[in-house]
Amino acid sequence: MSLIDQTAVELLSNLTSGNLTSVELTGAFLDEIERRDGAVKAFLHVDADAAMAQADEIDRNRTAGKPAGRLAGMPVAVKDLLCTVDVPTTCASRMLENFCPPYDATVVARLKAADAVLIGRTNMDEFAMGGSCENSAFHPTHNPWDMDRIPGGSSGGAAACVAARMAPLSIGSDTGGSIRSPAAMCGVTGMKPTYGRVSRYGLVAFASSLDQLGPIAQTAEDTALLLEVIAGHDLMDSTSVDRPVPKYTETIGRLLEGLRIGIVPEHFGDALDDEVDAAVRESIRVYESLGATVKNISLPHGKYAVAAYYIIAPCEASGNLARYDGVHYGRRTDEHDSLIGMYSRSRSEGFGPEVKRRIMLGTYALSSGYYDAYYLKALKVRRLIRQDFDRAFDQVDLIVGPVAPTPAFKIGEKADDPLSMYLFDLYTVGTNLAGICGISIPCGISGAGLPIGLHLQAPTFEEERLLRAAAMFQRATDWHTRKPSPV
Amino acid sequence: MPISREQVEKVSLLGRLLFSDNELDKMTCQLSDILEYMDLLAEVDTEGVEPMAHALDISDVFRDDEVRPSLDREAALAGAPHRDDECYLVPAVLGEL
Numbered sequence: 001m002s003l004i005d006q007t008a009v010e011l012l013s014n015l016t017s018g019n020l021t022s023v024e025l026t027g028a029f030l031d032e033i034e035r036r037d038g039a040v041k042a043f044l045h046v047d048a049d050a051a052m053a054q055a056d057e058i059d060r061n062r063t064a065g066k067p068a069g070r071l072a073g074m075p076v077a078v079k080d081l082l083c084t085v086d087v088p089t090t091c092a093s094r095m096l097e098n099f100c101p102p103y104d105a106t107v108v109a110r111l112k113a114a115d116a117v118l119i120g121r122t123n124m125d126e127f128a129m130g131g132s133c134e135n136s137a138f139h140p141t142h143n144p145w146d147m148d149r150i151p152g153g154s155s156g157g158a159a160a161c162v163a164a165r166m167a168p169l170s171i172g173s174d175t176g177g178s179i180r181s182p183a184a185m186c187g188v189t190g191m192k193p194t195y196g197r198v199s200r201y202g203l204v205a206f207a208s209s210l211d212q213l214g215p216i217a218q219t220a221e222d223t224a225l226l227l228e229v230i231a232g233h234d235l236m237d238s239t240s241v242d243r244p245v246p247k248y249t250e251t252i253g254r255l256l257e258g259l260r261i262g263i264v265p266e267h268f269g270d271a272l273d274d275e276v277d278a279a280v281r282e283s284i285r286v287y288e289s290l291g292a293t294v295k296n297i298s299l300p301h302g303k304y305a306v307a308a309y310y311i312i313a314p315c316e317a318s319g320n321l322a323r324y325d326g327v328h329y330g331r332r333t334d335e336h337d338s339l340i341g342m343y344s345r346s347r348s349e350g351f352g353p354e355v356k357r358r359i360m361l362g363t364y365a366l367s368s369g370y371y372d373a374y375y376l377k378a379l380k381v382r383r384l385i386r387q388d389f390d391r392a393f394d395q396v397d398l399i400v401g402p403v404a405p406t407p408a409f410k411i412g413e414k415a416d417d418p419l420s421m422y423l424f425d426l427y428t429v430g431t432n433l434a435g436i437c438g439i440s441i442p443c444g445i446s447g448a449g450l451p452i453g454l455h456l457q458a459p460t461f462e463e464e465r466l467l468r469a470a471a472m473f474q475r476a477t478d479w480h481t482r483k484p485s486p487v
Numbered sequence: 488m489p490i491s492r493e494q495v496e497k498v499s500l501l502g503r504l505l506f507s508d509n510e511l512d513k514m515t516c517q518l519s520d521i522l523e524y525m526d527l528l529a530e531v532d533t534e535g536v537e538p539m540a541h542a543l544d545i546s547d548v549f550r551d552d553e554v555r556p557s558l559d560r561e562a563a564l565a566g567a568p569h570r571d572d573e574c575y576l577v578p579a580v581l582g583e584l
Contacts, residue, residue: 103558241543303527307525310525318502325503332568339578340503357518379538380536380537386539419521
């Protein structure tokens, strides 16, 4: 097996034993980026010299017998919305095209402290708003399984670079499905941790009560490894939760005895593609064959999740994005006749259509006369959605279902229909509204050769359960080892 | 509920965004589609339900009031589109200087 096809756990063991240097490994992934990313376009920024210098320094430290971090020498790609000192952090927006932050996000600081090699910045929908990566102001990312199709979004580059073996590990963010959906479309493993599990400090904010950072990798084991490094309390984020981070990598091999799986019959309705339906049902049979029991459960308010989400998220976004005023950093227009004119023109030049649409939607829903009917109503429905999950988890350990209604669609297919794009998120937004955790794992390939994802959801802070369940599945199946054909 | 073109124009002012006539038409259509879909929420009985603004039941997270390192002025100003040695520069707020 070639170097770049190995899992992060295998690579780490070779780095630790001295069979492999970080310079060799980083070089191999940079070569693959050079060879392949011209077509996939998963990255917005790769500084090969800086990555190789970092790899070389880590190798030297190891040779000198200095203590090595948890990911010493391992390349990790980072979604382009995590502030990193002196590295462009654009959020795939013209607004931040030339922005180099003066500080590191906590997740970046943790990766650096773990001696990971930061190999590049991945493409995304602008400000993480979108589910296809088509809303990047710079270029769309292509699905490595079919170049005419979207890689999912908003962390499209993050998932595509792992699928195309241009990085072994990558960091994404998930506000309504933005890690899980692209993981499903690209045939990789991606987790949205519980709200508060990973610090959001230095994450460019979209919807602060929903945003959460998480790992994307080939396998559940690799996902556990990366989560262990990035999770934990942070004084710089008052919404990060102060509780110990379990040793996910130590428990992941343990079987979940007596696992109780819940399925939601409504998830298998008309919206669901037949092949996805079949793959998900077959996956549930795999769990049954491993000793799990399956029962139908009800999430009575599930059908309101998309409506509630697309009020709450834009409301929060309209506030968060008010900071882009052309004064402190980011784009400023050359032409203006007044302060307000400068604000409006700078923002209109800097933001793309989807970002503007969400600012408009949020501003409207928060405006006088509409606040109660939209925002407050959505927050009440959010409570009911959370209560549905709480009741369901009294009866089952995991909720299992599809991640997305269909495999990856064609680039441009939904470009002029924002509502249909929003409805594509119907299975994932509930996780964020409730603040629980979820993971997408590969569970099939469609007749057209496109990956299909399986969605597992667990109660708050049960990432360990998700990872063990995912690893159980991956020991029994080989979908996670499939990869797109090389170029 | 659909939204009128006039309302869209007013909201664009509040959101500090400028749109051309064509963009306003398109935005009115798209927002109306989306908002009509949101009408679905009206059928949910939310009588007596406490709004859930946040996933965590935590509030008032305090730390000791101690001085810690923070960004120095040069770093904080480094990304500013217009600045002098110590300040961000903005267009005159109160007419011509």
